[in-house]
Amino acid sequence: MKDTRSLFSLSDSGMDPGDDAETRLKKSLLIFATGLVSLGAIVWLFLYWQLGPQFSATPAIVFQLLLVGNLLLYFRTRNFDFFRHTQLALFLFVPFVVQWSIGNFITASGVSLWGLLAPIGAVLILGPRESLSWFAAYLFLTALSGFIDYFMADFIALPPAPSPQISSRTSVFFFALNFAAISTIAYLLLRYATVEKERAQEELETAHSLLKDEQERSERLLLNILPAPIAERLKHDKQTIADGFADVTVMFADIVNFTRVAEGLSPQQVFAMLNRIFSSFDELAERFGMEKIKTIGDAYMVAGGLNSGPENYSVAMAEMALAMRDLLQRDDGVNHLHLEIRIGIGTGPVVAGVVGKKKFIYDLWGDTVNLASRITSEGVPGMIQVDNTTWKRLRDHFEFHDPQTLYLKGKGDTEVHRLIGPRSREPSAAEPSSLTAGLTG
Secondary structure (H helix, E strand, O other): OHHHHHHHHHHOOOOOOOOOHHHHHHHHHHHHHHHHHHHHHHHHHHHHHHHOOOOOOHHHHHHHHHHHHHHHHHHHHOOHHHHHHHHHHHHHHHHHHHHHHHOOOOOOOOHHHHHHHHHHHHHHHOOHHHHHHHHHHHHHHHHHHHHHHHHHHHHOOOOOOOOOOOOHHHHHHHHHHHHHHHHHHHHHHHHHHHHHHHHHHHHHHHHHHHHHHHHHHHHHHHHHHOOHHHHHHHHHOOOOOEEEEEEEEEEEEEEOOHHHHHHOOOHHHHHHHHHHHHHHHHHHHHHHOOEEEEEEOOEEEEEEOOOOOOOOHHHHHHHHHHHHHHHHHHOOOOOOOOOOEEEEEEEEEEEEEEEOOOOOEEEEEOHHHHHHHHHHHOOOOOOEEEEHHHHHHHOOOEEEOOOEEEEEOOOEEEEEEEEEEEOOOOOOOOOOOHHHHHHHO
């Protein structure tokens, strides 16, 4: 168990910080295979000495030195391309050299089978296409050994010192040992590769899940800043986003005497107060299908008819304005300081778009926006004021006070209407609809 842990630890020591997952796997596989082959060669030589004649240890020792030396050279140079080709070449050629030094295929108990690790390793480390040449080389060396053993044995001069005699039992034992060793190493390499790929896949899936969560979080953040259609366009189009709308209802709401009230509060209390009120307004905007545009200090801006929402957005806007006013009057949990708001609503053409490249916002421009803002600033606390175009849309659904004329900067005398509440009945079929009246009035 300790040896196995050492091999796995060694397989991770040749990694570079810039390696991708596939390169790390190939490096660890080759280092792991080097450890297994070295360990297997030591065990093979020890058992051969215990059960058979005392062969020269020089080939096995040289094999060990070449494997370890090449590994140390790689650790020093980090030249993986040179390391993988030379190491696979050692896996391929040395077993055949050892077999030829012992005798033939039978007397060496098929030790050349160890050369099969070269094409197996090539499949895992070099890839399927390049491994074909390694497998062809293995077949060539195997055929060459068989040709020599079968046809040339009588013509090859014997060495000065005859090879030790090997019993049939010893030969059979080591045939089985070689088959078992090669099968074990091949299985361990394939298993190691599969386990590492599964681990890499799990890490990739985890990273993908984290990336997906982060993407969803960014998506939610983007949708909190921009309307959904605008956010989608911004993700896929780098051009400036600016759209003209012929008919939009815009509402401003600001808190009366906010500066005076805030003077007696801490920054945290001011933030908590605005957050409670504006969060409640956000919920109402979502309920009535309106598009929140922005907050400006103590002012809240919302629009209807931009990208989506109810068909009769002017009526929905008026209903939202009444709900905002009633919320502040009745809900002490939201408005424990009993603040009042002024609300102004205007309807007409606007230009809408995304401003800037950093910390951008979706904003509205145009005379309609200016009109709604000025109606708000000139309003009475607790009162909802609308321009003449909006009033024509709403008069069949809501009750109003008598119209008043206000002098607005840049506009001059302007007629405004103060909203009281919904009518007790719907208009009859003979009466014109509010939307038609607003468009024709």
